[in-house]
Amino acid sequence: MTVLVFGRTGQLATALVHHSWAPSADGRPRAVIALGSAEADIRDAAAVANAIAAHQPSLVVNAAAYTAVDKAESEPEAAYAVNEAGPAAIALAAAAADIPLIHVSTDYVFDGTGNVPYGEEQPTAPLGVYGASKLAGEKAVAAAGGRSVSLRTSWVFSADGNNFVKTMLRLGAERPTLRVVADQVGRPTAAADIAAAIAFLEPFVREGRLNGAVHFGGDAPISWHGFAEEIFDAAAALGRPRPTVAPITTAEYPTPAKRPAYSVLACDRFLALPGACLPDWRSSLRKVVATLCH
Numbered sequence: 001m002t003v004l005v006f007g008r009t010g011q012l013a014t015a016l017v018h019h020s021w022a023p024s025a026d027g028r029p030r031a032v033i034a035l036g037s038a039e040a041d042i043r044d045a046a047a048v049a050n051a052i053a054a055h056q057p058s059l060v061v062n063a064a065a066y067t068a069v070d071k072a073e074s075e076p077e078a079a080y081a082v083n084e085a086g087p088a089a090i091a092l093a094a095a096a097a098d099i100p101l102i103h104v105s106t107d108y109v110f111d112g113t114g115n116v117p118y119g120e121e122q123p124t125a126p127l128g129v130y131g132a133s134k135l136a137g138e139k140a141v142a143a144a145g146g147r148s149v150s151l152r153t154s155w156v157f158s159a160d161g162n163n164f165v166k167t168m169l170r171l172g173a174e175r176p177t178l179r180v181v182a183d184q185v186g187r188p189t190a191a192a193d194i195a196a197a198i199a200f201l202e203p204f205v206r207e208g209r210l211n212g213a214v215h216f217g218g219d220a221p222i223s224w225h226g227f228a229e230e231i232f233d234a235a236a237a238l239g240r241p242r243p244t245v246a247p248i249t250t251a252e253y254p255t256p257a258k259r260p261a262y263s264v265l266a267c268d269r270f271l272a273l274p275g276a277c278l279p280d281w282r283s284s285l286r287k288v289v290a291t292l293c294h
Contacts, residue, residue, distance in 0.1 A: 001024035001026075001028055001030055001057075001058040002056065002057040002058060003021065003031070003032045003059045003061065004035070004055050004059070005017070005035065005062075006035055006048070006051075006060070006062045006063060006064045006086075007035075007065070008035060009036060009161070010161055011157070011158040011161040012063040012156065012194055013063040013064075014034075014158070014161070014191070015158060015195040016195045016198065017032050019192070019195040019199060022199065030058075033057075042064050042082065042085075043082060043086055044089070045089035048093050049089070049092075052093045052094060052097055053093075058100075058206075059099070059205075060090060060094045060099055060100070060101045060102075061102050061103075062101065062103040065083055065104070066078060066081075066082035066130070066133065068130075069108070069130045069255075072128065072129040072130040073128060073256045074256070075129075076129045076133070079129050079133040080129075080133045083130075083136065084133055084140055087138075087140050088137070088140035088144065090141075091140060091148060095144045095147075099146075100146070100148065100205040100206045101141065101147070101148040101205075102151055102198050102205060103149070103151065104153065105135075105137065105138050106134045106152060106154065107187075107217075107263035108126055108259075108263065109134060109135040109138070110122070110124060110260055110263055111125040111126065111260055112259070112261045112263045113260075113262070114262055115262055116266075117221075118263070118265055118266055119266040119268060120212065120213040120215055120269055127257070127258040127259070127260060129257070137150075138213065147206065147208055149205050149210055149213075149214050151194075151197070151214050151215075152213055153215075153216050153217055154217050154263060155186045155189055155217070155218075155227070156189055156190075156191055156194065157190055157288060159291040159292050160191070164224070165292070168180075168228050168231045168232070169231065169235060169292055171243075172240075172243045173240075173241075175243060176244065177244045177246060178228065178244070178245050179245075179246045179252070180224050180228045180245055180248065181223070181247075181248055181249065182225035182248065183250055184223060185221050185261070186221060186222075186260075186262075186264055186265075187220075187264055188217075188218045188222065188227055188285065189217045189218045189281060190218070190281060190285070190287075193279040197216045197270070201273075204273060210273070213269075214270055215265035215268075215270060216270050217265050217267060217278065217281075218279055218280075218281025218284070219278040219279060219280055220281065220282075228245045229245055230285060234285055234290075235289050237286075238290060238293045240293055
């Protein structure tokens with residue numbers, strides 16, 4: 001049985017390929033096939049449908065996304081093509097073939113003006129093009145009518161791709177002092193933990209016991225500044241020099257796209273499932289830092 005992943009080189013797609021999937025119900029091992037845009041451009045509905053028909057997967061995962069948050073402000077058409085039209089094509093093809101779909105979304109669908117974790121039922125209000133395009137993708141997936149979940153997650157990190165952890169380690173090796181925003185709070189989440197969550201969710205989606213939006217993230221919210229401190233603590237434990245991390249405000253670090261100040265996701269729907277728990281992101285972080293500092 002096959003898990004078909006749209007997206008090939010990103011953090012999550014890489015983690016999904018490396019995840020140890022449980023055998024299928026008949027005991028056969030699971031194959032994970034990840035397709036990049038060269039193999040199946042999700043902006044091309046025919047290419048998506050052909051890929052699903054060719055591989056006949058037992059699960060489809062959409063891990064492909066336009067994630068350049070700031071660049072999206074000047075490239076809205078590109079962002080919507082990948083984040084809305086792409087998921088629409090995947091969801092329609094999966095629904096037509098009656099194959100369950102897990103589509104990966106983001107905390108940026110919320111405006112972050114609250115101060116308590118956001119549940120799935122709370123009103124969405126994205127602040128920028130990236131969040132708006134991801135929300136449009138969620139709506140397209142729901143409209144397709146198949147067995148599907150939009151898995152919202154946040155602050156993804158791993159030893160692969162581009163992410164905050166790798167940026168901090170690089171800058172920390174170059175500068176004695178770093179300035180990091182301290183008034184934005186969220187849940188850091190390892191890509192490997194998201195891959196495990198997707199594997200965990202598969203039977204619930206396949207059996208029609210779960211649909212719509214589901215939140216998932218690391219166990220303890222923290223600010224970007226606090227996250228940076230944890231990164232350098234982990235690196236220092238391995239003998240790396242530790243830079244000073246100075247807290248600053250969002251106003252002191254302006255960006256083209258506005259970020260939600262408080263984008264902590266309430267993961268109650270996920271935690272209500274038998275056997276579910278949120279991962280210890282600090283433990284996952286130490287593993288990633290150890291890999292990067294090896």
